Amino acid sequence: MEHTRRDLLGSGTLAAVGLAGCLDFAAGDGPQGPEGTPETLTCEDDSFVRLDPPIDGPIEGTVVETPSTTVELSSEGSAETYGQSIRVVLRNTGDAATTTLGEHAYAIQRETESGWLEVRGSTTGESAELPQSEEAFKTTGAYSWEIRLDEAAIASAVPDLVVDVCPPLGPGTHRFVYWGIVDAPPLGVEFDLIG
Structure with missing residues (x-):
């Protein structure tokens, strides 16, 4: 039987x-989502509202000069398997403090033919806001993220924020973007998610 x-x-x-x-x-x-570089990210849930991080203009790469110091974003590796973790670190490598909007001022985006799109969004039918609070980012200061590359872990990474990942993650190019440095452009590191 x-x-x-x-x-x-x-x-x-x-x-x-x-x-x-x-x-x-x-x-x-x-990964169960679209492969390669999809035309766009489409969610079957009509109440899903994709996060819209305040990223104006191009991503400056992994190093940016602020009015007072230098900030660097780095990751361990450029490809990771679905379900494994990628580690990303933001460091103040200069000689003075700067101001950030906190450790949750980041986006996880997927490359599509229509541009880079955040993979997370609200399922309430209304937009959600990532928590922001200005804080000093001192010399030798750092934020470190250990991001497990699956939908549940990414959705639950920010405390007290109810979001989901839609559509599911798929094999292809993604990037982590930190947009919370005050008076400086965002920084980003790309990585390939593989099956």
């Missing part, structure tokens, strides 16, 4: 076979 995962879970039996099935699911079958 053949049993499905649904049958095992529905019976309340957590046999080794059922547990192994859950572990396979938890590990994921890889």
